[in-house]
Amino acid sequence: MPAQTQLVHLRDYSLEELETFFIELGEKPFRARQVFQWMWDKKATEFSQMTNISKTLSARLEEIATLNRTRIVYTSRSSATETRKLLVQMMDGKTVETVLIPEESRVTVCLSSQVGCALDCDFCATGKMGLLRNLTAGEIADQLRHAMAISPRPITNIVFMGMGEPFHNYREVLKAAHIINGELGFGIGARKITISTSGLVPQIKRFADENQRFKLAVSLNATLDQQRDMLMPINRKWNIRELVDACRYYVEKTTNMMTFEYVLLNGINDTPADARRLLRIAQQVLCKVNVIPYNDIKGRYQRPPDQTIEAFLKELSTGKFPVTVRWSRGDDIDAACGQLATTTDELDLTLYTPNLTKHE
Numbered sequence: 001m002p003a004q005t006q007l008v009h010l011r012d013y014s015l016e017e018l019e020t021f022f023i024e025l026g027e028k029p030f031r032a033r034q035v036f037q038w039m040w041d042k043k044a045t046e047f048s049q050m051t052n053i054s055k056t057l058s059a060r061l062e063e064i065a066t067l068n069r070t071r072i073v074y075t076s077r078s079s080a081t082e083t084r085k086l087l088v089q090m091m092d093g094k095t096v097e098t099v100l101i102p103e104e105s106r107v108t109v110c111l112s113s114q115v116g117c118a119l120d121c122d123f124c125a126t127g128k129m130g131l132l133r134n135l136t137a138g139e140i141a142d143q144l145r146h147a148m149a150i151s152p153r154p155i156t157n158i159v160f161m162g163m164g165e166p167f168h169n170y171r172e173v174l175k176a177a178h179i180i181n182g183e184l185g186f187g188i189g190a191r192k193i194t195i196s197t198s199g200l201v202p203q204i205k206r207f208a209d210e211n212q213r214f215k216l217a218v219s220l221n222a223t224l225d226q227q228r229d230m231l232m233p234i235n236r237k238w239n240i241r242e243l244v245d246a247c248r249y250y251v252e253k254t255t256n257m258m259t260f261e262y263v264l265l266n267g268i269n270d271t272p273a274d275a276r277r278l279l280r281i282a283q284q285v286l287c288k289v290n291v292i293p294y295n296d297i298k299g300r301y302q303r304p305p306d307q308t309i310e311a312f313l314k315e316l317s318t319g320k321f322p323v324t325v326r327w328s329r330g331d332d333i334d335a336a337c338g339q340l341a342t343t344t345d346e347l348d349l350t351l352y353t354p355n356l357t358k359h360e
């Protein structure tokens with residue numbers, strides 16, 4: 001029997017790649033559809049559960065392939081809201097966090113795309129870890145499988161806003177999004193899946209050129225280059241002008257509306273003048289603006305006082321684009337935007353607080 005490291009990770013395959021795999025095994029291509037549906041839609045964890053696969057094929061798959069990609073090791077639950085954070089462990093021991101956010105009208109899952117992140121945004125806990133590695137498509141989609149297992153209600157929305165810059169791991173993130181969207185996968189509509197980027201201009205253009213149907217969100221967070229250079233070092237590579245041009249290109253190419261995310265930081269980017277500049281930017285692109293009052297992680301940034309947030313929103317409301325506000329949910333378990341960071345790449349139980357529930 002081959003060593004564990006040589007086993008083929010079937011969860012990392014798109015449907016087309018799985019078809020190639022079965023053809024190379026001398027099997028009919030329709031086996032790919034069966035196995036793909038078992039892996040994702042039917043959530044099988046063993047080949048023996050796949051009742052329309054012959055015993056011979058099942059035994060052959062056992063020898064050469066595996067369905068094991070990740071496991072859920074802990075969940076924690078916010079005492080104030082229904083938000084839950086999952087700690088998901090990869091086969092190499094590295095961990096990422098996934099957040100389940102039940103709200104009245106929808107249930108959203110926030111997925112991680114990398115272990116850590118290379119971009120080092122100044123307000124972000126994940127950025128402080130540096131980049132340890134990219135996740136595979138199977139490791140990304142598996143996070144949703146685990147979230148589904150503990151969700152009190154069906155999951156309706158997916159956001160790629162967890163650990164990592166999704167467009168730094170473009171191929172695997174898009175493959176995972178197609179697994180999540182596919183009818184033999186999780187069947188979640190493309191317009192219910194949002195991919196969020198800190199502003200990687202070439203990938204935004206690629207996303208547009210490929211006419212991907214998933215929603216696009218861009219973390220803007222500042223309206224002057226000097227400000228944004230400090231908050232998001234990626235701005236030194238592609239400045240606000242280039243970023244807004246890329247967003248306009250995306251909208252023209254796809255005719256889809258996009259979203260600008262704007263994290264409000266006390267005394268940094270929260271003045272009426274900031275709001276007016278944001279308004280001028282947003283009026284150039286078919287977009288929605290999502291304002292996110294910062295969630296304090298006891299660092300040097302704070303959430304602005306309520307009246308500052310209200311004044312900012314009032315200024316913005318004179319624009320002709322929709323404005324939404326995302327109030328933090330689950331900040332008592334460090335599961336709000338910019339707060340996802342496992343503090344070690346090996347699982348160390350002593351680092352986690354007692355309100356965590358162990359999963360066998």
Ligand code: SF4
Nearest residue numbers: 117120121124127164
């Ligand atoms: S905000 Fe996003 S892109 Fe920036 S460091 Fe954090 S995870 Fe990376």
